[in-house]
Amino acid sequence: MIVAGGPVIPNFGSGSSCEVNNGWFCTDWVRQHWSDTLQPALFQHIELAAIAIGIGFAIAFALALVGFRFRLVDPPIGIVSDFLYTIPSLALFQILVPFTGISLLTVEIALVSYTLLILYRNMIEGLRAVPEEVVDAARGSGFTRAQTFRRVELPLALPAILTGLRVATVSTISIATIAPFVIAQGLGQPIYAALSQDIFKTEIFTAGGMVIALALVADGLLVLLQRRLTPWVRA
Amino acid sequence: MPGQAAELVFDEATKRYEGREGAAVERLSLTVAAGEICVLVGPSGGGKTTALRLVNRLIELTSGDIRIDGTSVREQNLVQLRRGIGYVIQQVGLFPHMTIEANIGTVPRLYGRPRSWIHTRSEELLELVGLDQSYAKRYPAQLSGGERQRVGLARALAGNPPLMLMDEPFGAIDPIVRARLQDEFLRLQKEVRKTVVFVTHDIDEAIKIGDRIAILRTGGHLAQYDTPLAILEKPADDFVAAFVGADRALKALALHTLAELELGPPADGPKCPRTTTVRDALALLLQQHANVLAVTDESGTVVGSITRDALLK
Numbered sequence: 001m002i003v004a005g006g007p008v009i010p011n012f013g014s015g016s017s018c019e020v021n022n023g024w025f026c027t028d029w030v031r032q033h034w035s036d037t038l039q040p041a042l043f044q045h046i047e048l049a050a051i052a053i054g055i056g057f058a059i060a061f062a063l064a065l066v067g068f069r070f071r072l073v074d075p076p077i078g079i080v081s082d083f084l085y086t087i088p089s090l091a092l093f094q095i096l097v098p099f100t101g102i103s104l105l106t107v108e109i110a111l112v113s114y115t116l117l118i119l120y121r122n123m124i125e126g127l128r129a130v131p132e133e134v135v136d137a138a139r140g141s142g143f144t145r146a147q148t149f150r151r152v153e154l155p156l157a158l159p160a161i162l163t164g165l166r167v168a169t170v171s172t173i174s175i176a177t178i179a180p181f182v183i184a185q186g187l188g189q190p191i192y193a194a195l196s197q198d199i200f201k202t203e204i205f206t207a208g209g210m211v212i213a214l215a216l217v218a219d220g221l222l223v224l225l226q227r228r229l230t231p232w233v234r235a
Numbered sequence: 236m237p238g239q240a241a242e243l244v245f246d247e248a249t250k251r252y253e254g255r256e257g258a259a260v261e262r263l264s265l266t267v268a269a270g271e272i273c274v275l276v277g278p279s280g281g282g283k284t285t286a287l288r289l290v291n292r293l294i295e296l297t298s299g300d301i302r303i304d305g306t307s308v309r310e311q312n313l314v315q316l317r318r319g320i321g322y323v324i325q326q327v328g329l330f331p332h333m334t335i336e337a338n339i340g341t342v343p344r345l346y347g348r349p350r351s352w353i354h355t356r357s358e359e360l361l362e363l364v365g366l367d368q369s370y371a372k373r374y375p376a377q378l379s380g381g382e383r384q385r386v387g388l389a390r391a392l393a394g395n396p397p398l399m400l401m402d403e404p405f406g407a408i409d410p411i412v413r414a415r416l417q418d419e420f421l422r423l424q425k426e427v428r429k430t431v432v433f434v435t436h437d438i439d440e441a442i443k444i445g446d447r448i449a450i451l452r453t454g455g456h457l458a459q460y461d462t463p464l465a466i467l468e469k470p471a472d473d474f475v476a477a478f479v480g481a482d483r484a485l486k487a488l489a490l491h492t493l494a495e496l497e498l499g500p501p502a503d504g505p506k507c508p509r510t511t512t513v514r515d516a517l518a519l520l521l522q523q524h525a526n527v528l529a530v531t532d533e534s535g536t537v538v539g540s541i542t543r544d545a546l547l548k
Contacts, residue, residue: 137328140291140400141341141390142318155332232332235374 019202026202033203037190042210045186048176049218052108053169056115063116064123074124081120084113089175093182107179114175115168122164126157159233162226166219173215187211240269240430241397243290247299250285250455259285260455262299267447269304269397272424272431274445276438277478282455283434287400290432291320303398318342321391321399321429325406327383329375335361335386336371342394360389363426365419381412388420392427399431406435417443438479442467442486450475464490488514493530496546498539504529506537517546 018026030038063081067074087095092110100106130153138148177188187207194203227234243266250260260282267273275283288294290301292308301308308316329338337344339360340353348356361368364385375383384404391399404420405413417440424431435441441448442463450458450466452474459471467487470476476483493516494509504527507519516528520543529537 131326131328131331133324133326133328134330135328136293136324137322137387138330140293140317140320140322140324142314142316142345144314147345152330156330158332230332232374232376235376 022198022201024201025205029202030206038206038210041185041187041189041207042214044189045173045176045211045214048104048107048111048179048186049169049172049214052111052172052176053115053165055108056112056168056172057119057165059112060116060119060123063120064127067120067124068127077120078124081113081117085117087113089114089178090181097182102182104183104185106182107176107185111172111176115172118168118171119161119164122160122167123157126160126164127153129160130156155230159226159230162222162229166222166226169218169222170215173211173218177211187214239397240428241304242269243267243273243398243430243432244302245286245299246302248286248289248296248301249298250282250289250294251297257454258282258297260289260451263451263455263457264299265449265457265460267430267432269430270428271446272433272444274433274435274441274448275451276435276441276445276448277451277458278453279436280453281451283436283451284402285455286451287402287432287434290398290400291317291322314345318345318394319396319398321394321396321401323384323387323391323399323401323404325403327375327387329383329386329390331375334372334374335366335378338375338386339389339393341390342396346394356393357389360393363392363423364389380408381416384408384416388423392429397430399429401431401433403434403436405440406437413440420444439486442490450478485514488512488517493528493541496541498530498541499527499545500540501537502527502529502540504540506531506535508533508535509538513546516541517543520546 016026016028019029063077067077089110092113093106096106096109100109134152134156135148138152143151176186177191179186180188180192187210190203190207194200194207245263245265248260248263249258251258263282263286265273275286277283285294289296290303290308292313296309303320329335330341336354336357339357340348343353343356357371358368361370366382366385366389370378370382370386375386378386387404391401405416408416421444433441433444435444445463447460448463448466449460452458458478459466459475461469461471464487466475467479467483467490470479470483480486489512491513492509493507493511493513496513498509504525505519505523506529507516509530509532511519520526520528525543527540527542530539530541532538
């Protein structure tokens with residue numbers, strides 16, 4: 001509903017002409033609302049994604065340990081994580097809300113379940129790709145099974161594991177923008193707000209751009225980590 | 236850490252796989268004296284690699300026993316047993332994520348040796364296998380196949396094991412480098428005097444490397460176990476004769492030197508030292524279109540002669 005002459009934009013501030021006319025990008029609005037809207041949303045977004053990736057990584061790793069050690073359980077774990085990945089996120093919220101309520105938990109369960117497939121698959125593939133003769137040499141040299149895993153198989157799977165982590169991180173940062181369908185958190189919140197009345201361009205572009213920038217920065221940091229942890233790959 | 240060389244005894248060692256007819260290794264009995272190289276040779280399916288892997292229990296015996304210095308491998312703790320046995324394989328199996336120094340330090344690290352000790356040991360071993368110290372900080376991917384196998388050998392020697400198992404160590408290396416590695420391995424063996432079990436499918440390599448050769452036939456039966464010379468000159472049966480090849484008489488010539496022959500009085504002819512093998516002496520005669528060779532001692536003085544007819548006897 002638009003009131004004649006009134007402001008059409010959400011988070012209405014002092015109302016520069018750019019804002020009143022809903023210009024393509026109003027820098028004064030961004031400056032004014034950085035600390036009360038954008039920055040908190042960014043921090044929430046980082047938190048949403050970090051929790052999901054951390055928990056997802058821990059679960060996927062535990063599953064990969066089991067799936068690598070006992071080949072029989074790998075297919076069922078794979079199928080379950082495949083299945084979780086295919087559920088549309090909004091539908092997953094609908095399924096979860098009756099059990100976990102309008103809560104952070106609901107959002108995190110959804111986000112975590114989307115990381116599992118990518119992380120688990122990369123871990124398993126990475127571990128399986130360790131050359132047989134290298135494992136043979138390790139066992140023949142007198143490594144225990146645990147030492148073989150920790151000192152040989154795991155480090156050699158690291159490039160694949162970190163590649164999985166990069167994909168999972170970027171996609172989680174992206175998917176986390178739908179959190180406001182459940183709780184008012186993250187960069188999805190300003191986007192949602194900008195859409196809810198008229199489409200306020202400045203807010204959409206700024207928040208959307210921040211999601212992209214966050215994903216790129218996170219990916220870049222992980223590339224640096226990958227180089228640091230796997231110096232032999234470029235040798 | 237373990238010490239010098241150990242005696243290795245296969246005592247009716249047998250490996251059968253369930254659901255497979257016949258044994259992979261059938262009642263194999265042989266003794267490898269401490270400090271000797273025993274080459275296991277034979278056609279594929281002869282159980283050579285299986286026999287080798289029974290020793291460090293990468294494959295478990297079905298029956299019979301294997302003893303190292305009198306102690307059964309069955310009675311030893313699995314990882315302790317393996318740490319005391321050097322292990323070299325055809326594909327080398329270096330750890331790609333570790334530097335050459337860390338690869339060489341594998342077993343000492345398992346023994347809890349400090350970093351400085353490992354560093355010094357790695358320097359010694361790089362020198363022993365003929366690699367420059369600058370290799371220490373490189374990764375395996377930066378080395379050629381021959382260099383990698385040298386590192387593989389250094390890694391196997393690092394724990395100073397009394398016994399080495401080598402499974403076709405030079406099999407994937409081109410012929411020229413292989414010949415050089417064989418020579419260097421023999422030189423190195425003179426220095427370190429390990430007991431070595433060496434698997435190959437190449438009879439020429441077996442003759443060159445082995446103090447004794449065990450010829451295994453399909454089904455893991457031992458066809459003959461003897462010195463290279465005895466196998467060439469007195470093959471136990473048709474299988475061994477066929478396996479060592481129709482040119483076995485010629486191969487045997489390479490195992491004798493002129494010093495073992497009765498020489499004639501000094502005579503004129505192409506000179507050749509008495510350490511020359513009969514095979515090379517014959518080659519020299521043919522090349523020079525000569526009928527007699529002047530044989531010299533270490534100082535180059537002619538001490539006798541040998542004729543073409545005497546060589547061929």
